[in-house]
Amino acid sequence: MFSITSMPSTTSVLSTYTTFSAAAMLIRTVISEVQTMVGQFIPQKLQDKIIATLAGLFGNLPNSQMTLIIDENNGLSINEVYQASELYLSTRITASIDQLKVSKSPRQNNFSVTINKGEKITDEFEGIQLRWEFCCSETKQANMDYESYCSSTEVVEHKSIQLSFHKQYREKVLETYLPYVVQRSKAIKEENKVVRLHALGNFGGECSIGPWGSVIFEHPSTFDTLAMDPMLKKELIADLDRFVKRKEFYGRVGKAWKRGYLLYGPPGTGKSSLIAAMANYLKFDIYDLELTYLHSNSELRRLLVSTANRSIIVIEDIDCSIELKDRQVRGTNPSDSQLTLSGLLNFIDGLWSSCGDERIIVFTTNYKDKLDPALVRPGRMDMHVHMSYCTPCGFKTLAHNYLKVKTHHLFNEIETFIKEVDTTPAEIAEELMKSEDTDVALEGLIAFLRKKKEMNCNAEANVEETIENNELKEE
Numbered sequence: 001m002f003s004i005t006s007m008p009s010t011t012s013v014l015s016t017y018t019t020f021s022a023a024a025m026l027i028r029t030v031i032s033e034v035q036t037m038v039g040q041f042i043p044q045k046l047q048d049k050i051i052a053t054l055a056g057l058f059g060n061l062p063n064s065q066m067t068l069i070i071d072e073n074n075g076l077s078i079n080e081v082y083q084a085s086e087l088y089l090s091t092r093i094t095a096s097i098d099q100l101k102v103s104k105s106p107r108q109n110n111f112s113v114t115i116n117k118g119e120k121i122t123d124e125f126e127g128i129q130l131r132w133e134f135c136c137s138e139t140k141q142a143n144m145d146y147e148s149y150c151s152s153t154e155v156v157e158h159k160s161i162q163l164s165f166h167k168q169y170r171e172k173v174l175e176t177y178l179p180y181v182v183q184r185s186k187a188i189k190e191e192n193k194v195v196r197l198h199a200l201g202n203f204g205g206e207c208s209i210g211p212w213g214s215v216i217f218e219h220p221s222t223f224d225t226l227a228m229d230p231m232l233k234k235e236l237i238a239d240l241d242r243f244v245k246r247k248e249f250y251g252r253v254g255k256a257w258k259r260g261y262l263l264y265g266p267p268g269t270g271k272s273s274l275i276a277a278m279a280n281y282l283k284f285d286i287y288d289l290e291l292t293y294l295h296s297n298s299e300l301r302r303l304l305v306s307t308a309n310r311s312i313i314v315i316e317d318i319d320c321s322i323e324l325k326d327r328q329v330r331g332t333n334p335s336d337s338q339l340t341l342s343g344l345l346n347f348i349d350g351l352w353s354s355c356g357d358e359r360i361i362v363f364t365t366n367y368k369d370k371l372d373p374a375l376v377r378p379g380r381m382d383m384h385v386h387m388s389y390c391t392p393c394g395f396k397t398l399a400h401n402y403l404k405v406k407t408h409h410l411f412n413e414i415e416t417f418i419k420e421v422d423t424t425p426a427e428i429a430e431e432l433m434k435s436e437d438t439d440v441a442l443e444g445l446i447a448f449l450r451k452k453k454e455m456n457c458n459a460e461a462n463v464e465e466t467i468e469n470n471e472l473k474e475e
């Protein structure tokens with residue numbers, strides 16, 4: 001909400017402007033005389049101030065400048081332009097500012113720095129000079145307590161930000177500059193966004209919205225630290241990038257703006273780490289949906305409706321979280337009173353599209369083959385991502401993460417073992433964490449892999465022996 005200060009007519013502006021210029025010129029001459037007389041230089045800033053003050057004495061002088069007043073509140077609601085301007089200006093702080101306000105909540109990583117009232121900031125946009133000023137006025141408000149019939153006065157602060165510029169740029173400022181400020185503030189907000197993990201219930205009581213409790217998500221996993229097939233990683237990142245850019249596309253083809261990923265692979269291959277990397281990459285919150293706690297489709301719907309946009313909804317171990325199919329078959333009324341496979345499938349297919357945008361849903365499973373065919377049929381989940389046992393390339397990523405080494409003379413031996421023995425990235429990570437000394441850690445890993453290989457050989461020999469024995473018995 002802006003208001004524009006009233007403007008004098010053009011003729012009065014011109015005539016007074018002439019008076020003002022003449023007065024300013026006169027004052028400048030006087031100043032220069034004074035300088036010569038006292039033999040001292042008066043700084044330019046001070047000269048300007050003297051001119052402005054003296055010129056004011058000539059009456060209500062016109063101004064080629066105009067001012068937009070951006071109040072903090074728009075009636076009872078918050079003024080978005082004020083918030084955006086405040087955030088934008090926090091990135092425009094220069095050494096000339098005398099007073100800054102600094103604050104930080106216990107959970108915040110960085111300080112938030114804002115400008116104090118009365119401070120001014122100058123900005124330039126496409127050749128336009130702009131001046132921002134933080135203003136704050138106080139008024140006394142009488143309050144009546146109807147229980148005790150006592151009245152009290154309260155001091156109420158009215159904050160506003162004023163934006164001044166030359167009148168000729170009014171349209172450009174309103175149509176281009178302010179939208180730019182709002183857009184920049186959105187980007188800044190996004191950069192500073194803290195990813196949160198939401199789960200059912202109120203854990204820790206720090207923050208809860210509806211049935212979801214949440215904490216700040218501090219999982220350090222990123223695509224850089226993730227050991228996975230490099231081509232697959234690239235493909236996945238490109239897929240995510242495409243997804244977030246395609247708002248118009250989804251609208252045009254009439255599809256809900258959502259995307260589903262099925263992550264499958266043995267335990268310890270990085271499925272959960274991949275979800276964390278996706279959330280950190282997109283700065284999307286995670287909603288951890290434990291289906292085992294749910295009883296009905298209506299409960300599922302209620303939970304989904306209360307999730308926010310730009311989030312990842314995660315259902316881990318979908319194969320064992322519920323026996324959806326059984327429940328549906330057993331139930332007498334497979335509708336809202338029960339949680340059914342079709343209820344879940346409806347939600348994946350985007351029938352819940354009315355309740356939000358930019359959602360990602362991720363299922364994980366250790367056993368893709370065990371899933372109901374309806375869940376994995378083509379088109380249901382947009383991308384199936386196989387998290388495999390560690391590869392030589394994955395090992396190098398882990399060695400770099402944990403030991404900060406890119407090459408080592410023991411790498412060849414380790415890579416040969418990794419090709420022969422199925423080893424999860426989690427197992428390798430655990431070995432690499434055992435020592436900070438690279439040689440010790442890598443030798444420990446070789447010993448671990450050698451032992452694993454021997455155990456596998458013994459197990460295979462045992463199986464063969466049992467088969468032979470059985471065959472002998474049969475004979």
Ligand SMILES: Nc1ncnc2c1ncn2[C@@H]1O[C@H](COP(=O)(O)OP(=O)(O)OP(=O)(O)O)[C@@H](O)[C@H]1O
Pocket residue numbers: 225226227228265266267268269270271272273274366387424425426427429
């Ligand atoms: N691909 C990987 N890249 C980097 N680290 C990994 C990878 N896989 C596993 N790890 C390490 O092992 C730990 C366990 O992995 P994670 O929980 O992601 O596996 P998971 O596939 O989700 O296992 P589960 O099926 O048991 O849930 C992680 O915290 C991480 O340290």
Ligand SMILES: [Mg+2]
Pocket residue numbers: 271272273316364
């Ligand atoms: Mg997991």
